[in-house]
Amino acid sequence: MSSLSLSRFVSFSIYPKPIKVFTFQFSTASSADKFFTYLQKKQINIEKTLALVNTKLDSNCVCEVLERCSFDKSQMGLRFFIWAGVQSNYRHSSYMYSKACEFLKIKLNPLLVLDVIETYKMEKCLVNLKMFKVVLNLCREARIAYEALLVLRKMPEFNIHADTTAYNVVIRSFCEKGDMDMADKLMKEMGLIDLYPDMITYLAMIKGFCNAGRLEDACVLFQVMRGHGCFPNAVAYSALLEGICRYGSTEKALEFLGEMEKEGGSCSPNVITYTSVIQCFCEKGQTMEALRILDRMGACGCAPNRVTVITLIKGLCAEGHVEEAYKLIDKVVAGGGVSDGDCYSSLVVSLIRINRLDEAEKLFKKMLASGAKPDSIACSMMIREICREGRVLDGFCLYDKIERMQYSSSIDSDIYSILLAGLCQRSHSVEAAKLARSMLEKRIHLKAPYADRIVEHLKNSGDKELVTRLCRIGR
Numbered sequence: 369m370s371s372l373s374l375s376r377f378v379s380f381s382i383y384p385k386p387i388k389v390f391t392f393q394f395s396t397a398s399s400a401d402k403f404f405t406y407l408q409k410k411q412i413n414i415e416k417t418l419a420l421v422n423t424k425l426d427s428n429c430v431c432e433v434l435e436r437c438s439f440d441k442s443q444m445g446l447r448f449f450i451w452a453g454v455q456s457n458y459r460h461s462s463y464m465y466s467k468a469c470e471f472l473k474i475k476l477n478p479l480l481v482l483d484v485i486e487t488y489k490m491e492k493c494l495v496n497l498k499m500f501k502v503v504l505n506l507c508r509e510a511r512i513a514y515e516a517l518l519v520l521r522k523m524p525e526f527n528i529h530a531d532t533t534a535y536n537v538v539i540r541s542f543c544e545k546g547d548m549d550m551a552d553k554l555m556k557e558m559g560l561i562d563l564y565p566d567m568i569t570y571l572a573m574i575k576g577f578c579n580a581g582r583l584e585d586a587c588v589l590f591q592v593m594r595g596h597g598c599f600p601n602a603v604a605y606s607a608l609l610e611g612i613c614r615y616g617s618t619e620k621a622l623e624f625l626g627e628m629e630k631e632g633g634s635c636s637p638n639v640i641t642y643t644s645v646i647q648c649f650c651e652k653g654q655t656m657e658a659l660r661i662l663d664r665m666g667a668c669g670c671a672p673n674r675v676t677v678i679t680l681i682k683g684l685c686a687e688g689h690v691e692e693a694y695k696l697i698d699k700v701v702a703g704g705g706v707s708d709g710d711c712y713s714s715l716v717v718s719l720i721r722i723n724r725l726d727e728a729e730k731l732f733k734k735m736l737a738s739g740a741k742p743d744s745i746a747c748s749m750m751i752r753e754i755c756r757e758g759r760v761l762d763g764f765c766l767y768d769k770i771e772r773m774q775y776s777s778s779i780d781s782d783i784y785s786i787l788l789a790g791l792c793q794r795s796h797s798v799e800a801a802k803l804a805r806s807m808l809e810k811r812i813h814l815k816a817p818y819a820d821r822i823v824e825h826l827k828n829s830g831d832k833e834l835v836t837r838l839c840r841i842g843r
Contacts, residue, residue: 399423400432407444415451425458434471453502465509474510495526504537513541536568543576578611613648643676650683671705678714685718713746748780760790764799781812789818792825813841
């Protein structure tokens with residue numbers, strides 16, 4: 369398809385959308401003015417002209433030029449972005465690639481990328497490998513893997529040979545898309561043109577196979593990379609282990625974890641690695657076995673983090689091993705790795721989820737008495753469940769105690785409306801007014817399902833000014 373026909377297709381098939389307006393410093397805007405002035409002229413081989421512009425090039429300047437081009441000069445905007453990306457004094461960040469996709473609507477209009485390549489060819493522009501890499505990275509950011517492949521295939525037309533980095537970008541695009549057959553085909557193709565996969569290639573492929581549920585292919589590739597002199601690091605081990613945990617057996621996960629421990633050095637499992645295996649066991653209903661992995665962590669000098677402990681507490685409670693959960697907390701808190709507030713908050717939530725509300729409430733009050741700060745989920749769930757039982761006044765008393773201890777920031781905003789609606793329904797006017805005033809101070813607005821009921825009660829109680837002020841919040 370010619371450049372003209374592609375441009376015509378683009379202009380008629382894509383409708384412009386409003387673009388967010390950014391504020392830039394005057395000096396940057398001046399630089400953007402200079403670049404945009406040349407782009408408006410639509411000269412042949414505009415890249416040569418841009419190189420003559422004696423002004424500062426930075427991310428703000430690039431953003432403004434792209435914004436100006438986004439309305440009716442998308443191709444010029446893209447050419448400017450590609451040119452800017454290969455300048456010695458400037459480099460695109462990942463953020464800039466995302467902004468370019470947004471401004472130029474690359475995902476909605478993938479033909480724009482191919483249109484620019486065709487224009488380069490028609491105008492006999494001097495194009496290099498770095499420029500193609502900018503285009504490929506833009507395709508990856510826009511998640512248009514097949515267009516990235518077409519761009520890769522266009523490189524020989526400019527007498528440019530793709531390198532490992534260029535192939536990696538396209539391979540990663542297909543891995544992220546889930547098309548592992550094409551990714552595998554491209555990796556094998558590299559060997560036919562004297563290119564060799566590197567750690568980035570193998571890591572992308574292993575993650576891709578694991579995400580696609582093709583665990584056997586991932587394991588085979590893991591062994592192949594060793595044979596090619598590319599020895600796995602901790603990231604590669606962890607990627608494969610995560611896949612084994614998701615799609616394999618717990619026995620296989622333990623076996624692979626043992627390999628990492630044996631390998632040692634930079635391949636030694638870390639807290640994230642151990643936590644992944646623990647999650648695997650807990651999800652399969654084998655939490656008591658997961659506790660042994662915690663002991664294994666300690667033996668290797670690796671302390672658990674908050675996620676590790678919460679995962680175990682949740683699993684133990686779900687399987688009815690509540691006493692083991694208490695023992696676990698004592699052990700972890702003594703070790704100093706995780707706070708008692710985090711541990712007991714998780715236990716409160718887990719007890720509520722297995723319908724042991726009385727025990728959860730006692731534990732929650734014990735936390736407050738000891739000065740342990742409950743987290744947002746524990747506070748909110750506790751008050752919600754008490755209100756659900758019809759014990760609204762108890763819920764308010766608990767809220768009031770949390771407030772006095774200055775922990776109220778841990779309560780979700782919707783809990784205020786649930787509690788206030790319950791107090792109004794049961795005509796606890798004094799408590800309702802106190803809570804409503806607290807909401808005013810914190811600028812917490814009424815939630816839609818409860819607002820009408822609350823407003824009606826407060827009006828009937830004679831506090832119309834409070835109602836008016838409460839209804840204004842959030843407007």
